[in-house]
Amino acid sequence: MKSILVIGNGMVGYKFCEKFVAKEGAEKFKITVFGEEPRPAYDRVHLSSFFENGDAKALEMAPRSWYEEHNIELITNERVTDIHRATKTISTISDKTYTYDYLVLATGSSPFVPAIKGIEKKGVFVYRTIEDLEGMMAYADALKKRNPEAKAAVLGGGLLGLEAAKAVMDMGLEPHVVEFAPKLMPRQLDTRGSNVLKNKLETMGIHIHMSKATNKILGDDAITGMEFGEYDKINVEMLVVSAGIKPRDELAKTCDLAMGVRGGIVVNNKMQTNDESIFAIGEVALYNNMIYGLVAPGYEMADVAADQILGKTETLMAADIDMSTKLKLIGVDVASFGEPFMPVEKGYSILFENKTKDLYKRINVSHDGKKLLGGILIGDASDYNMFHQIYLNGLPIPEDAEELIIGSRGEGGKSFGSAMDIPDAAQVCSCESVTKGTICNSIKDGSCNNLADVIAKTKVTTGCGGCKPMVVDLVNETLKSLGKEVKETICEHFEYTRQELYGILKIKKVTTFNEALSTCGKGKGCETCKPLVASIFASLYNDTANKEAVIQDSNDKFLANIQRNGTYSVVPRIPGGEITPDKLIAIGLVGKKYDLYTKITGGQRIDLFGAQLNDLPAIWKELIDAGFESGHAYGKSLRTVKSCVGSSWCRYGMDESVGFAIDLENRYKGLRSPHKIKGGVSGCIRECAEARGKDFGVIAVDGGWNLYVGGNGGATPKHALLLAEQIDNATAIKYLDRFLMYYIRTAAPLMRTATWLEKLEGGIEQLKKIVIDDIFNIAEELEIEMQSLVDAYQCEWKEAIENEEVKSKFKHFVNSDESDDNLVFVPMRDQKMPKSWEN
Amino acid sequence: MEAILSQYETVALNDVKVWFKAAPVKDFPIDGGVCVKYKEKQIAVFNFQLNNAWYACQNVCPHKMEMVLSRGMIGDDKGMPKVACPMHKKTFSLETGENLNGDLDAIATYPVKIEDNFVYIGFSE
Numbered sequence: 001m002k003s004i005l006v007i008g009n010g011m012v013g014y015k016f017c018e019k020f021v022a023k024e025g026a027e028k029f030k031i032t033v034f035g036e037e038p039r040p041a042y043d044r045v046h047l048s049s050f051f052e053n054g055d056a057k058a059l060e061m062a063p064r065s066w067y068e069e070h071n072i073e074l075i076t077n078e079r080v081t082d083i084h085r086a087t088k089t090i091s092t093i094s095d096k097t098y099t100y101d102y103l104v105l106a107t108g109s110s111p112f113v114p115a116i117k118g119i120e121k122k123g124v125f126v127y128r129t130i131e132d133l134e135g136m137m138a139y140a141d142a143l144k145k146r147n148p149e150a151k152a153a154v155l156g157g158g159l160l161g162l163e164a165a166k167a168v169m170d171m172g173l174e175p176h177v178v179e180f181a182p183k184l185m186p187r188q189l190d191t192r193g194s195n196v197l198k199n200k201l202e203t204m205g206i207h208i209h210m211s212k213a214t215n216k217i218l219g220d221d222a223i224t225g226m227e228f229g230e231y232d233k234i235n236v237e238m239l240v241v242s243a244g245i246k247p248r249d250e251l252a253k254t255c256d257l258a259m260g261v262r263g264g265i266v267v268n269n270k271m272q273t274n275d276e277s278i279f280a281i282g283e284v285a286l287y288n289n290m291i292y293g294l295v296a297p298g299y300e301m302a303d304v305a306a307d308q309i310l311g312k313t314e315t316l317m318a319a320d321i322d323m324s325t326k327l328k329l330i331g332v333d334v335a336s337f338g339e340p341f342m343p344v345e346k347g348y349s350i351l352f353e354n355k356t357k358d359l360y361k362r363i364n365v366s367h368d369g370k371k372l373l374g375g376i377l378i379g380d381a382s383d384y385n386m387f388h389q390i391y392l393n394g395l396p397i398p399e400d401a402e403e404l405i406i407g408s409r410g411e412g413g414k415s416f417g418s419a420m421d422i423p424d425a426a427q428v429c430s431c432e433s434v435t436k437g438t439i440c441n442s443i444k445d446g447s448c449n450n451l452a453d454v455i456a457k458t459k460v461t462t463g464c465g466g467c468k469p470m471v472v473d474l475v476n477e478t479l480k481s482l483g484k485e486v487k488e489t490i491c492e493h494f495e496y497t498r499q500e501l502y503g504i505l506k507i508k509k510v511t512t513f514n515e516a517l518s519t520c521g522k523g524k525g526c527e528t529c530k531p532l533v534a535s536i537f538a539s540l541y542n543d544t545a546n547k548e549a550v551i552q553d554s555n556d557k558f559l560a561n562i563q564r565n566g567t568y569s570v571v572p573r574i575p576g577g578e579i580t581p582d583k584l585i586a587i588g589l590v591g592k593k594y595d596l597y598t599k600i601t602g603g604q605r606i607d608l609f610g611a612q613l614n615d616l617p618a619i620w621k622e623l624i625d626a627g628f629e630s631g632h633a634y635g636k637s638l639r640t641v642k643s644c645v646g647s648s649w650c651r652y653g654m655d656e657s658v659g660f661a662i663d664l665e666n667r668y669k670g671l672r673s674p675h676k677i678k679g680g681v682s683g684c685i686r687e688c689a690e691a692r693g694k695d696f697g698v699i700a701v702d703g704g705w706n707l708y709v710g711g712n713g714g715a716t717p718k719h720a721l722l723l724a725e726q727i728d729n730a731t732a733i734k735y736l737d738r739f740l741m742y743y744i745r746t747a748a749p750l751m752r753t754a755t756w757l758e759k760l761e762g763g764i765e766q767l768k769k770i771v772i773d774d775i776f777n778i779a780e781e782l783e784i785e786m787q788s789l790v791d792a793y794q795c796e797w798k799e800a801i802e803n804e805e806v807k808s809k810f811k812h813f814v815n816s817d818e819s820d821d822n823l824v825f826v827p828m829r830d831q832k833m834p835k836s837w838e839n
Numbered sequence: 840m841e842a843i844l845s846q847y848e849t850v851a852l853n854d855v856k857v858w859f860k861a862a863p864v865k866d867f868p869i870d871g872g873v874c875v876k877y878k879e880k881q882i883a884v885f886n887f888q889l890n891n892a893w894y895a896c897q898n899v900c901p902h903k904m905e906m907v908l909s910r911g912m913i914g915d916d917k918g919m920p921k922v923a924c925p926m927h928k929k930t931f932s933l934e935t936g937e938n939l940n941g942d943l944d945a946i947a948t949y950p951v952k953i954e955d956n957f958v959y960i961g962f963s964e
């Protein structure tokens with residue numbers, strides 16, 4: 001049996017093992033892997049997700065047991081220190097020696113740290129390993145305790161630097177990016193693109209400093225600032241260096257392997273170094289005089305090296321390596337593909353820029369206008385996958401190439417091309433080398449029936465995940481072409497869409513979950529279908545969440561939002577945001593008595609946080625006695641109808657916006673729906689109530705109200721669209737009844753009105769036909785349904801405190817009246833907050 | 840944190856030394872859960888009527904160490920009875936304790952018996 005030693009257990013070293021053992025003939029080799037890091041290889045590309053969940057295990061490429069199962073010896077925490085080519089042996093830091101037939105160097109790279117004076121100070125970090133992140137997180141925590149407004153800088157405005165800046169921001173520090181070049185992501189973006197991106201990042205709260213050469217890191221023991229010029233400096237208390245990478249080629253020096261002038265181990269297209277039995281792959285390999293700082297080329301190198309060792313010598317590394325990338329920075333779309341810049345002799349560029357929307361698109365097209373050579377997308381990269389495929393496969397483009405980025409003329413110009421147009425051989429997932437043909441065939445040959453099957457079989461999307469939207473399209477289109485229905489069924493217990501189930505439960509008059517299971521479901525239910533069925537019952541019968549508490553989502557079950565440390569928040573309804581001083585005092589007294597953290601919410605009311613489960617009924621009793629009702633802040637239901645002060649006080653007011661907001665809020669309070677619903681009423685077009693940012697919005701104009709629907713803030717802000725103009729109060733309510741009821745009937749679970757309206761065929765024009773022209777002849781039915789829900793309303797908190805059985809569930813222990821003694825609060829600005837999560 | 844977790848270890852039926860009399864059956868919601876206090880421990884107990892079974896496990900969720908599993912929803916994953924944590928919906932098998940939708944450590948489970956309309960939980964100490 002021959003022996004292969006793999007040095008480096010990073011992404012590429014691991015991928016080599018995975019690919020190798022899956023190949024024919026692998027059983028004739030014994031693989032031993034050495035890793036310097038304490039844990040098995042993990043997904044460095046998604047390193048930043050460690051900030052969100054602190055879950056190192058979730059990043060693992062494969063658990064230790066995988067190596068055992070495949071007869072691979074994994075030795076972690078052990079650095080290889082020397083290679084002895086003459087004896088074909090290596091030795092490690094603990095002085096052990098191993099013999100090889102083949103050696104695979106996958107030592108990756110380390111961050112390049114420029115020699116700036118003071119760079120060794122405390123608080124300066126690099127961004128490469130889980131340990132780096134742990135160090136940063138601990139430091140940032142300590143920093144924030146000393147100075148809640150602490151700032152941190154990232155040195156380098158490249159792909160990784162921007163990702164690090166986002167991470168720093170998520171840690172609660174004010175992020176500053178310092179870039180030497182006059183633009184961001186200098187290798188991928190042009191100046192215009194960089195400016196648009198800079199703008200966008202700044203609105204997100206990331207400060208950008210360009211054309212800055214750092215002279216010195218200031219501070220005694222720990223960093224306190226960075227100096228650029230004599231009078232030019234910034235005060236920062238932490239620094240993340242992200243100024244490029246340096247291949248870890250130190251082992252090549254110990255044994256005289258050929259190296260590049262600026263580092264890296266030279267390899268040919270077989271991934272062989274100048275010693276035939278030594279291969280180098282990944283970020284340490286210098287191929288075509290380049291180091292490729294991306295996983296996809298590394299994975300391809302791993303495949304080539306594995307085949308070469310197994311004697312399949314015809315597998316060679318491609319001459320051209322695709323360096324297209326999409327930034328994963330949540331919150332901004334940035335992508336660059338092919339040739340992002342365009343020398344005039346090769347082709348011409350078409351640019352589109354809209355600064356008000358932080359949008360920039362550039363495509364580069366050959367002189368004859370027939371080929372897409374590359375481009376840059378900022379602000380909206382939804383076309384990236386398609387463009388990338390067009391570029392890679394030389395697919396035809398529209399005669400008028402500008403249509404690619406500005407859509408064809410006229411209303412609703414669609415993006416160009418369908419994923420089904422690309423050739424079968426086209427590589428859709430470059431990380432796992434999966435072609436379009438493989439994906440589509442896995443469905444056509446019957447071995448896969450849905451996306452999850454395809455992912456399990458082909459590993460597509462499991463690398464960087466950038467190809468996911470295209471894979472979803474391919475899977476759905478292929479299923480459709482086979483006449484198979486593509487439907488989003490609820491879960492393993494109900495093979496229906498929400499709309500279908502709504503219809504079934506309504507016609508069969510089903511009223512309990514178990515009845516629903518026995519009528520049209522199977523199994524015992526789960527956390528997906530239970531709350532969904534509960535929500536449908538609420539929409540059909542206006543059942544309160546008390547009726548079948550065990551199928552309610554955790555918040556509905558206890559009629560309050562569960563918060564960190566398992567305490568709850570209390571939000572009484574304050575319709576339209578109008579409140580008397582007496583009621584304010586009542587809330588204040590409750591907050592004081594139960595020691596609750598109080599805050600004015602973004603929805604014009606007051607939230608009291610930190611209530612213990614067993615105190616909830618007493619708190620609500622006092623609030624109800626003072627004239628309050630449940631605010632349903634916990635439910636997928638109407639939240640608030642926000643108002644501006646309107647004509648009663650405001651000098652511009654055209655109508656009484658507060659009064660109308662109160663009417664609307666009282667009409668729809670308690671109304672349960674597929675997702676939460678919010679409303680707004682403004683007294684004039686100055687729009688102080690932000691009505692167009694709500695699921696429904698009413699704005700006073702000359703001659704009545706304008707009614708808007710389908711807006712929201714949140715993760716994907718969207719302005720509501722005009723449904724009707726200059727209508728009176730009664731008409732507005734009539735249209736709203738119809739609109740809301742139709743939405744409740746037909747939307748998918750957890751789909752807000754904006755997304756629902758986007759998916760509704762025909763969009764707002766169709767909605768007008770349904771709601772105003774009543775083309776389906778259902779308007780009356782919708783109004784009756786809504787009226788019966790309105791009539792059935794009752795405050796579920798009142799119900800809860802008056803009914804002993806319901807009340808009895810508000811206890812932490814079933815066999816003791818004590819409260820949870822694990823709760824720990826810490827003081828904050830004269831109030832309190834839960835102790836932070838430590839793990 | 841580790842200290843909290845180390846208090847909870849799965850007890851097999853054969854290893855039960857103490858049957859702790861927790862509370863009358865009527866105090867346990869059908870197809871729902873509650874929390875039982877036993878010395879320093881918090882145990883989540885589920886009356887899974889659809890499955891004709893009772894289950895008990897640690898109340899602390901290994902994700903963020905919150906004492907909340909008893910407030911979670913129960914159901915099944917391809918037949919395996921499970922509980923979903925109310926915080927971030929991590930799910931755990933009520934039979935083996937294993938985390939079904941992630942790589943968290945398994946939770947500890949405990950035997951339950953019903954006698955004379957009372958619920959008893961089995962402990963090894």
Ligand code: SRM
Pocket residue numbers: 561562563568569570571599600601602603604605606607633639640676678693694711712713714715716752
């Ligand atoms: C308290 C409050 C923040 C504040 O201190 O101001 C808040 C707090 C929460 N918001 Fe919010 N949101 C609050 C106003 C908003 C607003 C502003 C507004 O209503 O004008 C928005 C953007 C507007 C919008 O919704 O379109 C907002 C967009 C969200 C979203 C994103 C929704 C989306 O469609 O993208 C979520 C997540 C979700 O619902 O899935 C969310 C979810 C949450 C949850 C429920 C998360 C959770 O489950 O713990 C928070 C509950 C806190 C609690 O215990 O009460 N909150 N949230 C505000 C309560 C308003 C109220 O009186 O009821």
Ligand SMILES: Cc1cc2nc3c(=O)[nH]c(=O)nc-3n(C[C@H](O)[C@H](O)[C@H](O)COP(=O)(O)OP(=O)(O)OC[C@H]3O[C@@H](n4cnc5c(N)ncnc54)[C@H](O)[C@@H]3O)c2cc1C
Pocket residue numbers: 007008009010011012013014034035036037044045046047048078079080081106107108109127128129160163248251281282283284292293294295296298328464
């Ligand atoms: C935060 C971040 C985000 C990224 N995002 C992307 C992205 O979106 N897309 C993308 O394509 N790429 C991205 N990358 C780059 C990608 O992670 C690398 O290209 C990839 O990890 C390279 O794999 P590798 O195996 O060559 O090197 P590594 O993953 O660095 O592995 C090398 C391993 O070898 C070990 N080692 C080194 N020397 C020795 C020795 N002498 N003995 C024993 N062990 C040794 C090291 O400790 C290390 O564990 C990102 C990188 C980071 C840090």
Ligand code: SF4
Pocket residue numbers: 644645646647650651652653654657682683684685686687688689
């Ligand atoms: S929207 Fe109009 S009425 Fe309302 S406060 Fe602003 S200016 Fe006044």
Ligand code: FES
Pocket residue numbers: 900901902903904905924925926927928929
């Ligand atoms: S605390 Fe249980 S899932 Fe997060």
